[in-house]
Amino acid sequence: MSNVVIAIPLFMLMIIVALLPLLIGVYVYRDAKRRGMNAALWTLIAILAPSLIGFIIYLLVRGNYSNLKCPRCAATVTEQYVVCPKCGAKLKPSCPNCSAPVEPDWTVCPKCAQPLPTVQEDIVTPVQPKDKTLWKILAAIIIVPVVLLLVLGLSFSAASGGGSSSLREVSFDEYYADQELPESTKEYVRNWLGEINPRTDHVYALRYTY
Known part of the structure; x- marks a missing residue:
């Protein structure tokens, strides 16, 4: 269940990362064509340039071209x-x-x-014309990854804290009931436990080979 909780945000993040260049490319092509710019060239620049550098350059250059109707x-x-x-x-x-x-x-x-x-x-x-699409792209670039990273962090926290562990005291016979050890070894350990007079504020270790 924890793996599913972690996989869902990761899958959504991968979809956003894959669709974002396509969304930017469609927007740049339409906007550049409307302004009389070289739409195909600017679309390739916006998509292929790493880290959104091409898209940022386009937004700076397009101000020299009219968008009036x-x-x-x-x-x-x-x-x-x-x-x-x-x-x-x-x-x-x-x-x-x-x-x-x-x-x-x-x-x-x-x-x-x-x-x-x-x-x-x-x-x-x-x-x-009002450019609403640009604000949607900026929101996708800034807000969506932040939200998904937060969800991913919460998912990891839930997955790491979802498990439970417990301690319980068992007797010698209960512990060794399922252990595949010779009876002589079990008897040796039983005698050793009886000789040490264990205290609660001490730690004892017994090493043996079999």
């Missing part, structure tokens, strides 16, 4: 896009004179010095 057609756009190249939705304010991109709080176009209107209509702001 057009709110109308969900096409990938960047912060520099004035309009969506797929559906034509206006993503940023622009100068009505030279069409240069401007910021909402600017009053004059820095390119042509044209006064800018206070409000520009029909502008849809790009959105950034």
